[in-house]
Amino acid sequence: MQCNVCEFGCEIDEYSRGRCRTYVCTGDTIIQDPDMGYLGAYPVSIETIPLLHYYPSGKFLQVFGTGCNFQCSGCVARLLASGKSLSSTTLTPSQVVEKALQQDCLGVVSTLNEPAANYYLFRDLAVQAKEKGLLVGCSTNCYFTEETLNKLGQLVDFMNVGIKGYSDRSYISCGVPSSAPVFRNISLLFDMGVHVETSVVYSRGNEADVIKVAEAVSDISPTIPVQVMRFIPFGDAPIELEPSVGEAESLCADLRKYVDYVYLFNSPGTELLNTYCPECGSLLAEREFYGPMGSRPVRPWITYSCDCGKTVPVKGTTAVERFNEEGFMGGYRISRAFGMVHGVLTCLGILDDSRLIDVWREISDSGTLMKVHHMIQQPYAYLDFVRLIAERANMPEKGEELISFIHTRLELVKSLAAENSGHKVYYCMGSPLFALNAGRMENNLVAFSGGLSINKQLQKEGKPGINVSPSFINENNPDTIFISGFLSRPLDEFYTLCRQYGIETDAVKQQRVYEVPPSWDFGNPRWILGLMYIADKLYPGNSGIDLEKEADEFYRQFYGMPYGKATPNRSFHRPTSGTWHVLRCTHA
Known part of the structure; x- marks a missing residue:
């Protein structure tokens, strides 16, 4: 039988489960695999989904299963997208609804994997949630058939539609023939009154395609928010595809010619998570980076209109009390x-x-x-x-x-730290003004090396850090600055921003600002190399550490490849095999 959930129209029989690997055929009916359920249900703030013009600061129950009809390089949820069962225990739609009510959530939202792969499961969840007065939404690639979308549109209140690009070529790279159904479906959802926000991946080289996306969205309505997701090579994609934060900010300025509300994600310290009036440019809502593809309001967004008279289209009211996720919970x-x-x-x-x-x-x-x-x-x-x-x-x-x-x-x-200490260090991520939280591993590596982390003075918590003022950095005058190996920024951009912000510390004057090699300071065992990198920079010529030798020994012993042949990426998993040399590319 032919599946009608998405445009692929897979033939599913007793021997085939389709691209998603989550559907089975019983008699003359295609159903969800009976073993399928939701793998997790965690309360999150709506901005981490992310949606920015819908019930600001609202608390929703995030759920996810497995399966996807796309096959995208660098997917942030590759295993969930694979369709493989990750748990012997899953949640039914009724259990999800019960959790949402127990935890005082405004609604439920399906994320991480593609809801088209769990359509019947998600449909049942939506029906039961609506019966209890809950809001329902999802993050989706929106490759549904028109028939399915018309049914789904009656059940959902909001969607974040992930757009791969405008050209068919951008979709072919995900194993998808055409972008046309996605833009058709966005238009249908908007006409049906579903709240729609869009996100588009920006990788280096596809600038023109992202601009075409903004033009196409504008043709539907210039009021639909466009979220630019700066591409981060978490998977096996080459790091050269990652644009700098500065490049992404420049592209966003071009997009504002077409749509009213453009936001930039995966870019710590950027001001482009804020909402600005499209008429006069006044700041209306201020947000900060809050983990992969997430944001957090700096203060409640209460008034949706500007002093100039322009009103921002926002659905729902701002929550009285902002919800903060703990640990790994929330968004991606x-x-x-x-x-x-x-x-x-x-x-x-x-x-x-x-x-x-x-x-x-x-x-x-x-x-x-x-x-x-x-x-x-x-x-x-x-x-x-x-x-x-x-x-x-x-x-x-x-x-x-x-x-x-x-x-x-x-x-x-x-032992090295016992003999050398007192060196003041500032650790940031992506921007000079985005300071990593005091308790994070990176700052603990500095302290372990004998450095005095000025970040330890910061009391405010965030994920993974917070915005600070230039005066905080100048007054503490760090001798050395490290830029995170997780989300970085090229040194030329960094120094330019320091001049722009008036940051005049000894570290900047003496050019002691260093990019930690990708994924060497957090998230995987390579942090031990990051620790030695930090110690070597704090005590140049006095550390006795042969970093090239240490890296080669680690890579050979635990990755089965010489360090000199490793190609870095942002993945916690492992580097890929290549010829790009990390250390020689990250010195100031």
Whole structure:
């Protein structure tokens, strides 16, 4: 039989489950795999979905399953998209609704994997949620057939539609023949009164295509928000495709010629998460970076109109009390937890995704995830995380091998720090004004190396950091500045921003600003190399650390490749094989 959920129209019979791998055929009917359910349900703020013009600061229950009809390079939720079952225990729609009511959520929202892969499950959830007065929405690639969309549009209140690009070429790279159904469906949803916001991936080289997206959205309505997702190579995609934050900000300025509301994500410190009046340019709502593809209001957005008389189209009222997620919960951060487990398993020599799935089953409850969140923030505690994963994977000996490698280097740096201390350090992510939280691993690596982290003075919490003023940096006058290896910014852009903001610290004057190599300071066992990198920069010529040798030993022992042949990416999983040399490309 032919599936009619999305435009692929897969033939599904007793031997085939379609592209999503989540549907089965019984007699003359296609149904959801009976074993399918929701793998997780966590309360989140609406801005982490992200939606910015819908019930600002509202608390919603985020749910996700498995399966996707697209096959995109660099997918942030690759395992969820694969359609493989990640848990023996799942939630039914009625259980999800019960959780939403118990936790005082305004509604439920399906994210992370594609709801087209769980259409019948999501439809049942929507019906039951609406019966209880809950709002319903999803993040989707919106490749539904027109017939399915007309039915779904009667059940949902809001959607964030992820657009791959305007050209068919941008969709072909995801195994999809054409972009036309997506723009058709956005128009249909808008006409049906569904609140629609759009997101588009911007990778270096597709600027013209992103502009065409804005033009096409404007043809439907210039009031539909366009969220620009700066491409981050979390998967195997080459790091050269990642545009700088500055490049992304420049593109957003071009998009404002077509649509009224343009936002930039995956870019710590940018001001383009804010809402500005399209008529006079006044600041109307202020937000800050809040993890992958997320944002957080700096203060409640109460008034949706500008002093000039322009009204911003916002549905719903602002929540009285803002909800803050903890640990890995909220938006796409759960995918980072997958990546951290994957990173350890890879170093243990486990490359089979099914083994990752087995381990994930045992640690995916919210209580264990919270413990993991704390384990990964301190050097010695991280060893307990490795031991936990190795035990769950039944690879204790290999786990102790990794622990031994890390522990030996920890003792080396500890001895070095005992003889050298007092060097003031500032650690930021993406922008000079976006400071990493005091308790994060990166700042703990600085402290472990004997440095004095000025970030430790910051009391305000955020994910993964907060905006600070130039005066905070100048008054503390750090000797060295490190830029995160997770979300970075080229040094030429960084120094330009320092001049623009009036940052005149010793670190800037003496050009002691360093980009930590990608994924070397957080999220995977390579942080031990990041620790040695930090120590080497704090005590140049006095550390006794041969970083090239240490990196080569680690890569050969735990990735099976020489360091010189490794091509970096932002993935916690592993580098890919290539010829790009990290250290020589990251010196000031």
